Amino acid sequence: MKVIEITRPGGPEVLAVADRPVPKPANHEVLIKVKAAGVNRPDCAQRQGTYPPPPGASDLLGLEVAGEIVEVGSQVTRWNKGDPVCALVSGGGYAEFVVAPAGQCLPIPYDLDFTHAAALPETFFTVWTNVFESGQLKKGETILVHGGSGGIGTTAIQLAHQMGARVLTTVGKESAIKPCQDLGAEKVIQYKKEDFVAVVKEATGGKGVDVILDMVGGEYFPRNIECLAPLGRLVQIATLQGSTATFDLRKMMAKRLVITGSTLRPRSVEEKARIAKSLEDHVWPLLNKGRLKPVIFKEFKLEQAREAHELMESSAHTGKIVLNVN
Numbered sequence: 001m002k003v004i005e006i007t008r009p010g011g012p013e014v015l016a017v018a019d020r021p022v023p024k025p026a027n028h029e030v031l032i033k034v035k036a037a038g039v040n041r042p043d044c045a046q047r048q049g050t051y052p053p054p055p056g057a058s059d060l061l062g063l064e065v066a067g068e069i070v071e072v073g074s075q076v077t078r079w080n081k082g083d084p085v086c087a088l089v090s091g092g093g094y095a096e097f098v099v100a101p102a103g104q105c106l107p108i109p110y111d112l113d114f115t116h117a118a119a120l121p122e123t124f125f126t127v128w129t130n131v132f133e134s135g136q137l138k139k140g141e142t143i144l145v146h147g148g149s150g151g152i153g154t155t156a157i158q159l160a161h162q163m164g165a166r167v168l169t170t171v172g173k174e175s176a177i178k179p180c181q182d183l184g185a186e187k188v189i190q191y192k193k194e195d196f197v198a199v200v201k202e203a204t205g206g207k208g209v210d211v212i213l214d215m216v217g218g219e220y221f222p223r224n225i226e227c228l229a230p231l232g233r234l235v236q237i238a239t240l241q242g243s244t245a246t247f248d249l250r251k252m253m254a255k256r257l258v259i260t261g262s263t264l265r266p267r268s269v270e271e272k273a274r275i276a277k278s279l280e281d282h283v284w285p286l287l288n289k290g291r292l293k294p295v296i297f298k299e300f301k302l303e304q305a306r307e308a309h310e311l312m313e314s315s316a317h318t319g320k321i322v323l324n325v326n
Contacts, residue, residue: 009049062093103273139164218242236261295319
């Protein structure tokens with residue numbers, strides 16, 4: 001099978017097409033003929049050598065795919081050969097075939113093609129477990145989503161809006177304002193031109209927001225504390241601008257804040273299967289009704305993985321970047 005390998009840690013130019021044997025599924029796994037694979041920020045970090053795959057995972061990039069099952073393990077009961085699925089994987093998605101734990105596969109929602117289905121798992125797993133499980137966002141509450149124009153951001157805006165929350169978001173470019181508004185963001189803040197703390201305070205009558213989803217870190221951390229309402233929850237899912245921060249603990253104590261965060265990739269197969277089941281119960285009905293849909297910015301061929309990474313790192317996109325494999 002054709003795959004994309006990392007020839008050495010570095011920039012997008014280190015990605016190269018190579019040949020590898022087709023993997024074999026274990027007892028609880030399925031083999032998927034990949035039709036499309038999502039491109040995500042962690043892929044870039046792994047390529048640079050700063051985000052190694054967990055033990056036992058493929059060294060190939062790619063955390064989400066959509067395609068057709070061509071082989072099932074001996075203890076798989078739900079799926080059959082020929083089933084179209086999308087799946088969360090711990091690596092290996094930039095390839096013509098990939099193995100996935102059966103519990104991390106989900107049916108492709110009604111009327112979605114493979115390209116759109118491949119853009120679901122990584123972002124929807126991440127947003128659901130962080131915003132609604134850890135962050136406990138509820139109907140009628142207000143959330144601030146940082147990076148509203150990215151794959152995580154466009155998913156979080158839609159899902160929070162559909163669940164009845166009020167959504168504020170930050171973006172870096174003016175061209176992202178209307179798309180984010182169309183997805184359900186009430187207020188879109190251009191962080192390069194506006195102080196998001198001041199805008200949040202004004203938009204909430206000085207109260208602050210109930211939940212913040214942040215992937216920036218660094219100097220954003222104390223500013224996020226300022227933005228939170230009493231009993232607010234800060235959910236940290238990445239540290240694009242730094243992994244250390246200094247802030248006044250007394251503000252956290254006075255407002256009785258909850259500060260949490262997570263990474264998805266190292267979690268156990270059992271935990272990911274639990275999240276998949278929760279998504280199928282609570283979110284897949286919205287996808288099947290057309291009330292949610294992943295935003296696709298651009299598609300590339302598998303052999304164009306370098307160009308896809310260049311676009312990802314430019315932050316010029318609004319929505320998801322996808323590799324079409326077959």
